[in-house]
Amino acid sequence: MQRITITIDDDLLAGVDQLCEQRGYGSRSEAVRDIVRSALAPTRAAEAGSAPCYGALSYVYSHGTRDLARRLTDEGHHHGVSVASMHVHLTRDDCLEVAVLRGSVSAMQTYADTVTTQRGVRYGHLHLIPEGDARHTGHDHQHGDGAAN
The missing domain is CATH 3.30.70.1150 (ACT-like. Chain A, domain 2)
Structure with missing residues (x-):
């Protein structure tokens, strides 16, 4: 797993923190991973072609x-x-x-x-x-x- 640093504005960070609290994420990293995974899923599925x-x-x-x-x-x-x-x-x-x-x-x-x-x-x-x-x-x-x- 790679460690990265991102810069986001205060409103987005507050939204991430609220998401963590509402969904029970143990860390901001877990929340961001799920957000990115959800955003990439349609593209990955489309790229799968005939793969199930x-x-x-x-x-x-x-x-x-x-x-x-x-x-x-x-x-x-x-x-x-x-x-x-x-x-x-x-x-x-x-x-x-x-x-x-x-x-x-x-x-x-x-x-x-x-x-x-x-x-x-x-x-x-x-x-x-x-x-x-x-x-x-x-x-x-x-x-x-x-x-x-």
């Missing part, structure tokens, strides 16, 4: 839109990038769907475009995660058994 990446597609849709739920399910099976999904009823009419994806960036983007352009779908967002970044985040995470990974 991960993604999370989230969207809100109206379940009352004619045949929309069926069409969305069909798209998930057709594109072959969906690994798992979670469905939440937000209101009487709106549902939130989060799909975990794995595949090439182009395949995941095609799937995301097909889903989010359906009539009745709102707030669609595809978050791309390069495969290497999913394995090497630079800090430990606690899981249910208490073991650090």
Whole structure:
């Protein structure tokens, strides 16, 4: 790991400190690493070409839109990038769907475009995660058994 020195104005530093406090970072360095990693993730994923990446597609849709739920399910099976999904009823009419994806960036983007352009779908967002970044985040995470990974 390399040590660097950066110069930022007081307002940005206050924002970094606030982020550290809100999210529980142990240091400014951990926060800055996550900020840079998040900023680089889309570029790294796009540069991966046909290499497998991960993604999370989230969207809100109206379940009352004619045949929309069926069409969305069909798209998930057709594109072959969906690994798992979670469905939440937000209101009487709106549902939130989060799909975990794995595949090439182009395949995941095609799937995301097909889903989010359906009539009745709102707030669609595809978050791309390069495969290497999913394995090497630079800090430990606690899981249910208490073991650090």
